[in-house]
Amino acid sequence: MKSPSIVILGAGYGGIMTAVKLQKKLGANDAKITLVNKHDYHYQTTWLHENAAGTLHHDRTRLKIADVVNTSRVNFVQDTVTEIKPDEKTVVLENSDLSYDYLVIGLGFEAATFGIPGLEEHAYTINNINSSRLIRQHIEYNFAKYNNEVEKKQERLNIVVGGAGFTGIEFVGELANRVPELCKEYDVPRENVRIINVEAAPTALPGFDPALVEYAMNSLEARGVEFKIGAMIKEVTENQLVFEKDEEREEIPTNTVVWAAGVRGNSLVENAGFESNRGRTPVDGQLRPKGYEDVFIVGDCSLIMNEETGRPYPPTAQIAIQQAEFLADNLAGKIRGGGHEEDFVPNIQGTVASLGDDDAIGVVFDGKKLFGWQASAMKKIIDNRYLLKLGGLPLVLKKGKLNFFNF
Amino acid sequence: MKSPSIVILGAGYGGIMTAVKLQKKLGANDAKITLVNKHDYHYQTTWLHENAAGTLHHDRTRLKIADVVNTSRVNFVQDTVTEIKPDEKTVVLENSDLSYDYLVIGLGFEAATFGIPGLEEHAYTINNINSSRLIRQHIEYNFAKYNNEVEKKQERLNIVVGGAGFTGIEFVGELANRVPELCKEYDVPRENVRIINVEAAPTALPGFDPALVEYAMNSLEARGVEFKIGAMIKEVTENQLVFEKDEEREEIPTNTVVWAAGVRGNSLVENAGFESNRGRTPVDGQLRPKGYEDVFIVGDCSLIMNEETGRPYPPTAQIAIQQAEFLADNLAGKIRGGGHEEDFVPNIQGTVASLGDDDAIGVVFDGKKLFGWQASAMKKIIDNRYLLKLGGLPLVLKKGKLNFFNF
Structure with missing residues (x-):
């Protein structure tokens, strides 16, 4: 029996974490995993504002995909997606086509300009x-x-x-x-x-x-x-x-x-025919769009409801990462047996907004408010924890935010 | 008897070296020295191409005038010259007028574009x-x-x-x-x-x-x-x-x-009415333009002939610096008695063109040709010697080119 083919589109928070977790959970013969990304690097979208201001060099924000993805286990294709054809189980890239058994879409956001002239x-x-x-x-x-x-x-x-x-x-x-x-x-x-x-x-x-x-x-x-x-x-x-x-x-x-006032999901998602609202597609508890058993959407292109407030969760790195971890478990389960029974529910551990290098505000999971350097340290801890998950301690040391003591 | 007033226009190689030498040679009551410059800094024109390429930061190329000129002895005026009126012994600045007994013009070069369209x-x-x-x-x-x-x-x-x-x-x-x-x-x-x-x-x-x-x-x-x-x-x-x-x-x-194909002397010089050829004014052995006993021109605005070749010397930092040293001696002599008898003759000690950080070509005074790192080291020695003259060893250590060993 041929092993199933998993294609992951995008190496943002959701896509790369799915790839890294799958390569650990699946044996070499369990599945053929392909990761497609426009560039040969992953970057932390939540740090880009620092690159834009010039306070942090962009090489601190990005990392080579080959440094965290085992390319002997995951086939990395550097290319640009031009069309998703879910009914044909095919993805069209600029330079080739890919067919899949399972598709993971993590294609991120675009700016939404609401038709404001100029x-x-x-x-x-x-x-x-x-x-x-x-x-x-x-x-x-x-x-x-x-x-x-x-x-x-x-x-x-x-x-x-x-x-x-x-x-x-x-x-x-x-x-x-x-x-x-x-x-x-x-x-x-x-x-x-x-x-x-x-x-x-x-x-x-x-x-x-x-x-x-x-x-x-x-x-x-x-x-x-x-x-x-x-x-x-x-x-x-x-x-x-x-x-x-x-x-x-x-x-x-x-x-x-x-x-910096508006984002929407990647247009490729709505062009694929999935039900969507400004490029964000409602997904079920297994992160699937309506009508497709073999497509999963993580990150900014997925839309999930907060049952408590009755409104969608705003797209964040935190949710994308949690979705990726959930999905990797789930897919590995489907393939090896023993998939998820439960639905995905985000576990919001806190929200911190940076105000510059040594100042921030935040709310942690128990509702506690944080100000100033404590919030700033909290933000750095969150960022470092992500790197730890992605590439272990060496990656934290290489790309982490370790300057806790400059206040 | 009122002490004479010396006004120096421009703090390039010629102007700042004249000021620094005069402050050493003249006593506090011998003369009133005023240095006028657009910015509060001096810069080494011969290093600007490195700033332009981005291989050397411009703060390495410039230095605060107040760091090398003793501002209790030399009155520094940060202003822009708009007109020189040699017959009225007056200089018009954007924000004030200055009258002088002796005028030193060191206003440098402008680009000459020869009317090439665009x-x-x-x-x-x-x-x-x-x-x-x-x-x-x-x-x-x-x-x-x-x-x-x-x-x-x-x-x-x-x-x-x-x-x-x-x-x-x-x-x-x-x-x-x-x-x-x-x-x-x-x-x-x-x-x-x-x-x-x-x-x-x-x-x-x-x-x-x-x-x-x-x-x-x-x-x-x-x-x-x-x-x-x-x-x-x-x-x-x-x-x-x-x-x-x-x-x-x-x-x-x-x-x-x-x-980078053409320079001319500062237009202010020809506008002042001195005989000039593309802003460069022929000067006599005492560096004076024809008809003026109290005006001296140093650097790129002065034109001196090479008697051996019958052609003008190209304007260089080397000549500007030598002119400034000669002129400071001369002026101090006029004021304190015992001025120069001899005429100014450049003493060309060599010419080195850099080809990047660790490569260069050059000819030294005895006609010996230099290539590669030797020429590059020679160039750095020349640059450091200038800083030594201008501000002593501390300035060499602060702004000098001390990276001799990166080949």
């Missing part, structure tokens, strides 16, 4: 290594240009971040730390630089405890971040952003708009 | 800290953009340098070393990047010994530099450079043209 053309997004590195360089380039122009252009020094959700807040926290360094590097007075966060909702970090939100805003404002809360972005052009707040229209001259 | 608008120049830092960032920005575009644009990775004189050759030497680092940083294959040097003359490094020129070109070509010798640049646009060679027209797609 946003897609002119705003930068913290999506991946390439786009984050470009933001870092774009900001530096504008600082470098500033002093080379006789007529000084304020739009070079105004950085506008759209969205005060998790990514937006974490990014301005890093920027607030980075800007004084940039000012020194490019001989620009700090008071000439503005960091402006524009958020449409009536509060920053919606869903977070108000006391924590206040702490976060105070910490960021003390470092020079300006907040425009309840402000709708109306238009972005090459050198300005227009927003409306309290029925007043305001224009900010800027060459640098970073859009 | 060069002034689209080419970058290695003129000062700001413009060199911008080149570094411009190149990095294009590398960062490359991977973010679906349709790859070769013009982002083609770097064209106009001119294979001293600066052009030294710059491509640094670039050849830098590009592999950039490729790693931005995930770009090295073979996709081109470094192209375009020179109108029939040889690179005109005036240099042909054996040394051949060594230099071999060293650079081995590191991937392409030479277009005898090629006239016809036009530069935002994303291409057109040149003509052997009556054939060729277009290179490029966003990055660095113009």
